[in-house]
Amino acid sequence: MESAFEIETRAVFDRHQRQQEDDDHIFDRLTSLIGDDYFGLPSGSFRGLDILDAGCGSNANASYAFLNKGARSVTSLELGDAWMDCARKRLGRFGARSVLVAGSVLDLPFDHRSFDFVHCAGVLPHTSDPQKGSQELVRVTRPGGSFFLTIMGTAxxxxxxxxxxxxxxxxxxxxxxxxxxxxxxxxxxxxxxxxxxxxxx
Known part of the structure; x- marks a missing residue:
């Protein structure tokens, strides 16, 4: 169950991310930054992978980038389901390769070892239990897979x-x-x- 803090934070980010989605120039710039080199990976590394974008945001720009770079499937996860209309505007073109899931990083609704690549950017500091969230993200990462975590709530x-x-x-x-x-x-x-x-x- 999400805390009031998490729900309020989600609402703030929803407003900002919808503005980004409405501006093609900004959205294209955001997705262009999500490349293999950004993660320190060889070119073409996302092709054929099952990817979790945990805390994808309403515009799901990273999910879009992963799908555009050949991921087999991308599961985009965010609190509640009010964000899904925004994400579908961009991700609908990918059909069944894109899956939208309502859920929390603190209690991921997936089996152990479900994903080859797990991406979680700027999410854990906005939860009530960052340590539990990181444990959940590791739990759903396959052996030999990659888990990429970004923490921006510092300084x-x-x-x-x-x-x-x-x-x-x-x-x-x-x-x-x-x-x-x-x-x-x-x-x-x-x-x-x-x-x-x-x-x-």
Whole structure:
């Protein structure tokens, strides 16, 4: 059973994620970031896999990216079912390869060892029991499979404040938007190295 905290948090993210889904440019940019290289995997690594996108969000952008990159099936999981109308707008084109499931990462409705790749981005800090959630995600990962977890709720909210500011700039400043859209992995790495004063050999 979800706590009031989890349900309220889901409602906040639902509003934001629906705005992203309504903007093709933003949605396409989000899905373009979910590539093999982002996960440190060889090209084509998602082809033929059964993937769980746990806490997929209302727009299910990562689920879309995995399906577009050849996953055999992607199960998109999120609290309640109010988000499913939004996710279906993008995922419907994939037919039976896309499965939408209402559920919680704290009590996953799947058998042990159900998935080759489990993805959970920015979800566990918004639950009442992150440790239980991580144990559940490991439980449903197959031997030899991969479990990718992203935690963004760190630095006493500083990271989220930075992210939210950058999102506002991206939406409201055309020049900033073009600059971000033209970033590649190499230019982003150069910018970060410059920011922190790194001197490579």
């Amino acid at each position: 006493n909210g500083v990271i989220y404040r930075c992210i939210n500011h950058l999102r506002e700039l991206y939406q409201g400043d055309e020049q900033f938007r073009r600059s971000v859209d033209n970033l590649s992995a190499a230019t982003a790495r150069q910018a970060v190295d410059w920011l922190f004063g790194y001197q490579g050999s």
